[in-house]
Amino acid sequence: EEVTEQLYDAKANQFLADRFVIGTCPKCGHDEAYGDQCEKCGSTLNATDLINPKSTITGEIPVLKSTKHWFLPLDRYQDFLTKWILGDHAKDWKTNVLGQVKSWLDDGLKPRAVTRDLDWGIDVPVNGADGKKLYVWFDAPIGYISATKEWAARVGKNWEPYWKDSETKLVHFIGKDNIVFHCIIFPAMLKAEGSYILPDNVPANEFLNLEGNKLSTSKNWAVWLHEYLIDFPDKQDSLRYALTSNAPETKDNDFTWKDFQARNNNELAAIFGNFINRVVVLAHKYYDGIVPAPNEFNDIDLNALAELKAYPAVISSSIERYRFREAQGEMMNVARLGNKYLAEQEPWKMVKTDPERVKTQMYVALQIASTLTILCEPFLPFTAKKLCSVLNIESNNWNLDFSEWNLVQPGQKIGASEILFAQIEDIEIEKQIEKLEATKTANKQDQELLQVAITSQKDVIQFDDFAKMDFRIGTILEAEKMPKANKLLILKVDTGIDVRTIVSGIAEHFTVDEVIGKQVTVLVNLAPRVLRGVESQGMILMANDAAGKLVFVNANDKVVNGQVIN
Structure with missing residues (x-):
């Protein structure tokens, strides 16, 4: 408990904290930082840290005024957090997360106010705290536990193992602006209580921008899924693939419609779809869609199958380490392996001189295709479902023994080929870009309206x-x-x-x-x-x-x- 000076809006008769005050970030100079956080650099702030602060309620310049608040003594947990994060998790947490946490710890943790002067929110359950409410990032993480308890009560389960069993693996998937809350504040709260487990990992992403500008639903600067599915029917996986390819795992990244088009046309269609189509078409052309029995494998076949065998473990490892972009890239390498194998073996030529050899080549190619069907599911679930139907694979799971090379069996009938990824034309992309340009124009006009000089209020009349x-x-x-x-x-x-x-x-x-x-x-x-x-x-x-x-x-x-x- 401590009396401190806080920003106060005399006109609104209200203390200003968090989103009620805006100003220049002392860390990066961004002139629209909030009283609790700068959304540009991700720094967590106090309202009094802001340069040239201004009330978001009235636009007035606030003054300092004394008020009493309750604090979380983060300084007491400096040593614990340093060892737990920078020591115990130095090798398995992402570098961007470790970097931001290290910056906080290097500056020295200080007590942080967890109460606010507000007329709404959760009351502070302490004597003498009338009129005080809990800071949202103090009560919000506790809401994770409350949600678990509510769910457990509804389904008739015990909630405690999810939060208190040492065998439970707790992972926080968040954005970089919430790193401090999930790596420092919430763990300090859990440690202080004593009986709860700590996060095993906090694989926070950086920010994903849209065409060079920050995503903003309030400003309509976004890709709305319901509109996307109308404009690009049956292309759910194309968007999933592009988003994973550009995932801001360690630094800010940008989604652009041109890149989306290139990912679909040059990768999904030209590499993945092309390989599957070639294999299925050739199987129908040579064997009426029946998987041929292989003859003797040569070194090229064995090398291809050995390389194929390694991919499930490689991709699994990347996923388990939250390297989703890396995992998806390895999945696409399976398709590249298949294309390379077909291009080098040229079964369309070999069939004229050695049709028995072609049976082995097509068997190997079909094993690559069936393995790809299973490995693509985490990234391309709609495509995986189609491929299971085409290749007649009943069980699509990662527990199969890939080393047996028999995901599709000799004599098994496969379905006809279908286009998995149609080309996206320039006119479709231009339509999306024009939509965003219209949004940009509308936002500019709105901003100009806000900047119109407003005359002062005239004298009061009765x-x-x-x-x-x-x-x-x-x-x-x-x-x-x-x-x-x-x-x-x-x-x-x-x-x-x-x-x-x-x-x-x-x-x-x-x-x-x-x-x-x-x-x-x-x-x-x-x-x-x-x-x-x-x-x-x-x-x-x-x-x-x-x-x-x-x-x-x-x-x-x-x-x-x-x-x-x-």
């Missing part, structure tokens, strides 16, 4: 003053330019009460034809005023858009003229 103003819906019936005046239009407006003349300074923003028929909002009881010899009997409400152009302030739907605006 409700009775406001009630005196009579706003009505009206329609412009006629319009003409005011002679010798560039800015003025003379309008005939049906106010529902009458048809009256109003002189409006909108000529530089609208033509005569553009305003006729427009419904507008009219202040009908404004005292008449003579402008260039014409009496104006009211005022039309207008506003400025981001570009400074006048726009009418009117109802969204058609309204009867004369309706009062309250």
